[in-house]
């Protein structure tokens with residue numbers, strides 16, 4: 001029988017090549033390859049935000065109106081949870097076409113915002129990580145407050161707008 005593992009985080013691959021080891025054509029090709037994924041991911045994030053806002057608005061309406069059965073409050077809450085949990089299963093965060101690692105991993109080598117290899121921890125052993133080139137402070141993988149334009153593992157630039 002095949003064993004079944006659930007990976008919350010895909011195992012990390014060591015990049016076979018880094019950004020400076022690719023030719024300009026290869027780098028452009030990666031960007032082209034990645035464009036539909038970035039567009040899809042941006043759209044999905046927008047849909048998620050809209051659905052969550054709608055669900056939150058209906059919770060507020062249900063609470064204010066009070067003439068409806070209490071159980072109805074559970075319906076929009078269920079929508080919120082389904083969108084958050086279902087969304088991350090159906091639309092996993094994209095992976096890098098160069099090294100196959102998750103792009104939403106905690107910043108490691110390259111700055112996901114500007115692609116420079118100038119990341120430093122702000123405090124010796126702790127988060128956040130700061131980029132000396134663009135000055136961004138980068139916090140945590142999920143629920144991140146920065147945009148991803150480059151792969152943090154191999155440094156290839158994937159998206160101008162970022163997602």
Ligand SMILES: [Zn+2]
Nearest residue numbers: 111114131134
């Ligand atoms: Zn940077």
Ligand SMILES: [Zn+2]
Nearest residue numbers: 096099151154
């Ligand atoms: Zn990569």
